[in-house]
Amino acid sequence: MKAIKEKDLLKFNENFDKKPVQKALSRVLVKNDLQNIFDKQETSMKNQFKFSHEIKTLPVTNQKASGRCWIFAGLNVLRELVAKKYNLKNFELSQNYTAFWDKFEKINYFIEIMDDFLDVDADDRTLKHVLQTGIQDGGQWDMFVSLIEKYGVVPKEAMVETTSSSSTRFMNQMINVKLRQYAANARHLKQDEKAKDIEKLKEKTLDELYTFLVLNFGMPPKSFDFEYVVDDTYQVIKDLDPKSFYQDHVGDILSDYVSIINAPTTDKPFMMTYTVAYLGNVIGGKDIKYLNLEMKDLKDLVLKQMLNQEVVWFGSDVARYGDRKVGIWDDEQFDYEEMLGMSFDMSKADQLDYVQSAMNHAMVLTAVHLDNQQPLRWKIENSWGDQNGNKGYYMASDSWFDKYVYQAVIHKKYLNEAQLKAWEEKPKVLKPWDPMGSLAK
Numbered sequence: 001m002k003a004i005k006e007k008d009l010l011k012f013n014e015n016f017d018k019k020p021v022q023k024a025l026s027r028v029l030v031k032n033d034l035q036n037i038f039d040k041q042e043t044s045m046k047n048q049f050k051f052s053h054e055i056k057t058l059p060v061t062n063q064k065a066s067g068r069c070w071i072f073a074g075l076n077v078l079r080e081l082v083a084k085k086y087n088l089k090n091f092e093l094s095q096n097y098t099a100f101w102d103k104f105e106k107i108n109y110f111i112e113i114m115d116d117f118l119d120v121d122a123d124d125r126t127l128k129h130v131l132q133t134g135i136q137d138g139g140q141w142d143m144f145v146s147l148i149e150k151y152g153v154v155p156k157e158a159m160v161e162t163t164s165s166s167s168t169r170f171m172n173q174m175i176n177v178k179l180r181q182y183a184a185n186a187r188h189l190k191q192d193e194k195a196k197d198i199e200k201l202k203e204k205t206l207d208e209l210y211t212f213l214v215l216n217f218g219m220p221p222k223s224f225d226f227e228y229v230v231d232d233t234y235q236v237i238k239d240l241d242p243k244s245f246y247q248d249h250v251g252d253i254l255s256d257y258v259s260i261i262n263a264p265t266t267d268k269p270f271m272m273t274y275t276v277a278y279l280g281n282v283i284g285g286k287d288i289k290y291l292n293l294e295m296k297d298l299k300d301l302v303l304k305q306m307l308n309q310e311v312v313w314f315g316s317d318v319a320r321y322g323d324r325k326v327g328i329w330d331d332e333q334f335d336y337e338e339m340l341g342m343s344f345d346m347s348k349a350d351q352l353d354y355v356q357s358a359m360n361h362a363m364v365l366t367a368v369h370l371d372n373q374q375p376l377r378w379k380i381e382n383s384w385g386d387q388n389g390n391k392g393y394y395m396a397s398d399s400w401f402d403k404y405v406y407q408a409v410i411h412k413k414y415l416n417e418a419q420l421k422a423w424e425e426k427p428k429v430l431k432p433w434d435p436m437g438s439l440a441k
Contacts, residue, residue, distance in 0.1 A: 060392030062385035067137030067441030134176035138439025146285030152242030164216035327389020362440035
């Protein structure tokens, strides 16, 4: 290994003096934030909130200080069906209700899979991954489907937000302490040849954490009335339960959708399916499953669904090339390389393989602007409230879409015969820490 020497520093200083742009930039940065100086004015013309094909949708929702975007995005897709059926101009399904059951199912999932690690070494990599991950707010599409099919949905008024449901960090910390305590105690019981006592420990831990969830989220309703107003006329449907409300008033449709991804890494050939070890929430629920497609094929399916007036749940990396206040994601709107004098270019595959990028946020595609049948920009329903962007709606350039969109959920009817056949194949199991196992938050 080579240490930095004095002659190296002299050379770097001499090189800096030969870089007029960076010398001037050093003056600018004395009183300016680095991330706010790269905008390219000339790109603003193409980043307009105007779209040739738009699906009318309801006002945006707000996940606040929580990582429930995948739940919000999923419920935003479903609420459009209710709003259309009952002619509602503003309507939300209870994100708190779904998040309660997600937390409880994740707690049980953690406890049950810990049975696989009672005898392994304490430094086993998979055990460490499970323990470090604990439970989080984040999730995947198939986890959303498992929750809705098991527990149904309720209108937001039937289980409103609480402070804890909207700000989950400390609550999650406490749950994870309890789960790691469980893992330690269960392993101690196995080592002490008292494995028969693990079931009692499971039941006690589940009971304690169920109580903790009720304290933070409230008690999930078993029945409720659906009240709404249309054209100034009050309406009510009485004595509903969450599962019947989903089946009869939303529509039991989720099993018709598949999750497609674009992961162009050498270990994931296209037209094959994948799952991720130890990723899930509901024991006995829907397995995580993806069909990996080239981006042109993924985008073709997204367009087919949108041009048929159906919104699309999708997952992307929103930490790249974005302006949250304006509401734009565009990899061409920032002039990093010329301003800083160095390249940041990485292929999509390299970004995945070298931990530079992964899917971290789920939203809903609601519009696309086409020119000669080619997409130029996309309109996005986010769940960060209506104070930023275009009343909470965002726009993404098509080049950003290519680089940072990783997943979309598509109705099976839009897949061609070869894609449907590939979907039916048994999935390859990826390691728990694979980037395709990342959670949308």
